[in-house]
Amino acid sequence: MSKIRVPKPFSDLVNEFKNKNEPDVDHEFEEKKVVPSLSKYGATDRKGRYLHWDEFKWRVERGDDELVAWVATKINRKARAKYLQQLQADKESCFSYNIPDSLHARLHSIDKMIAKGQEIRDGNNFISSSDKQHYFVKSLMLEEAITSSQLEGASTTREVAQEMLKKSLAPKDKSQQMIFNNYQLMKKAIERRDEELSIEFILELHSIATYKAIDNAAISGQFRQDNNIIVTDLYGENVFYPPESQTIQSRLKHLCNFANQEHSQGSDFIHPIIKAIILHFMIAYIHPFGDGNGRTARAIFYWSILRSNDYWLFEYVSISKFIKEKRGAYDKAFIYTETDDFDLTYFIYNQVETIEKAIKSLYEYIDRKRDEFNQFMDWVNRSPLAKALNRGHLEILKEAVKSPGQEFTAKQVAIDFGVTENTARKYLVDLADRDLLVIAQAKRGKARIYIAPANLKARLEL
Template identity: 60%
Template sequence: MPRIRVSKPLVELMREFKPETISLMSKYKSTNSDGNYLHWNEFKWRVEKGDDEVAAWTATKLSRQGISKSLVTLQADRDRYFSYCVPNSLTAKLHLIDRLTGGGSKISDGLLMSTQDKSRYLVKSLMIEEAITSAQLEGSSTTREIAKEMIQKGLKPKDKSQQMIFNNYLLMTKAIEKKNEELSIDFILELHEIATHQAIENNAVAGELRQEDNIVITNLYNENPFYPPAADTLPSRLTHLCDFANTDHSDREPNNFIHPIVKAIILHFMIGYIHPFGDGNGRTARALFYWSIIKSGYWLFEYVSISKLIQEKRNDYDKSFIYTETDDFDITYFIYNQVETICRAVKLLNEYVDRKQKDFYDFMDWVDKSPISKKLKREQLEILKEAMRSPGREFTAKQMSADFGITSNTARKYLNELVELNLLVQSTKKTGKAVVYLAPANLKSKLNKS
């Protein structure tokens, strides 16, 4: 990331007010003609020839101030507070997300038979994806295949990288479990403890606020250093953050309305800014984002994974933090960045659902035609569906018991029945007596024959 150029604060621009600013206010609005919310670092290069760049920037800042909403309980520095605004281009993106996630009909109709099924199959696979990529953002090097096997089979993490991924999976589970509860400092500490269990650095302690002020955050070039707030201010700042999270900003309070997606993004940002922990702030922040958005009724976000997309454009993510910190604490930069990420994540979810639907309908075609399928339990059909998609995959009674909420004995009975029907292959692990059940490479032809 190259050096970021920073403008003077608005209060200083107004002291040095240039008369031509007034005539430029009709041309330079909160966003440019393409709807982009530009920081001075990008804005200064896009001023029309002949226009004074500082006067044009002042006109833009004044336009933003006219629609800005101050977050008076969220302190930035000394007597300064964070703010944000919602220009038309941001409203349009929020509307797109609302439209794409409204009702969740694509997931509930035809793809999965009940809420219970939905939780067992789709949620688990996408929570694994989020757990892996969230850990990779923090430096985990475990491959996706190993990570998925560890979670799916309930294996014990073998190293710190695997521990980070396993922790993140538990973290997502906890965020969803607590969706009906209010935010408290104890809950934030609980999330952090889960996120960093046996996977923490910088001499930090899992589940405890940092006590030191020796943290400096910079980019790859050691530029734009950020010094998090003093440790002795953390209890007060987190108390105010909890109050903000627990305040009703819904449409029931129109004069106090904050769009639920915007509110969840603000919580995400504030944990990053306050930096209450010596390590694990990012993981905790992303968990709070999910907790907040799901609490607001956006149930579809149980299936939306954002960390992979943050990872793909990590420079833009980091830059949006710096833009906020270097431009009058305007969180709008970070909000735009995350809304873009969410839009892409929701679109990817729809593509994922389309693939799941095709698999489902292909499998149901076999179910309709096969006499054997009529004798099978729903759990057995789900195992076969996974086996057909992943030849060579291993299944265990322990895994099946956890996935379907049945006893290990029942799970073992169901798997053995599939072996008797020649639809799975039973084997024994070389390392011990554990029995595994393998998906044969020719399962599809076996199903067709049956």
């Protein structure tokens, strides 16, 4: 990441242009230069981008004074800003944010996608209630657990991590432990979504996130006690010094009050997605722990957004995958907010874009699953073999067709489909007897494994 050009605080810029104690300063500056620029340089540029000075200074129109243009932009932003007095930044400033038209349009787009999900679910074309836990375990929360851990340095391969979670295996190293912890963390955040946020709950989430997987001599479930901590970027550059440790309790108390406050109507309205993003940012900013702040922050994002029944779809949406894909932009969004009068709008734009991508990815996933299901059901409707099988057999076959070479065990199938191990074993034996699965001996222990053959589709004549 290249060095970011930091703007001067707005108050300093104004003082430079309008210091009435200095007679040699042109006091008509604002009238002659800034005022005409107010209509030209709004809160966003003409493409709807909310630019930080780091990018803004290169996009000023030829012939215009870049500082005048920046002051005009800042005036327009401050005129429409919403100030969050509960969320203090330094001794004299609080955090604020804007919702320009381009951001409002993106929020509207997300809300429409959420509504589409409701229509799909109500039309029984989404995930059936009997499949919900299976879907939850094997797909999106699993993805969130893995990529959220990778953001914090976990190095286990995706295949190994998936096998560990799907088969409920014990973690073998710190990276696997991080992923296992994150999976438990996400489940806890969802289970407790109807409870209020408290300091005790934040500590509990951190304890789950960092169990046997914590660095910096930090202690799981405990706040940092000193200020010997610096946040660095991907290239090891020092980019942020968190607030003093003595302020952590007070800051988190105010943050919990903000999180639990009703913001659903009137002048106090805050869009639920905006609120969840703010909580995400604030945990990372306050940096209450020596390690594990990012994992805890993302869990609290999910806790917050899922408190609203209107946003149930987020239970199936993984944001960390897309944060990881553009980690540099994610880090920059933090820095932009921290270096420009604590304007949260930069981070909000970044996360709204991430959320859009994540929801679109979910619908792509649903479309693929629907196509696979329709193909499979066509076979079921015309196959004499399928009529001799029950739902349990068909569920296993559906997975086997999708993933040739996949291994099945009675224990895994029992967990995935909510049946006893004896029932699961019977399903697997029946399919093996019909030459639809291949039996092999596990490398360790006496358990048998059942493997989906590479030519299963041909055997089924799909």
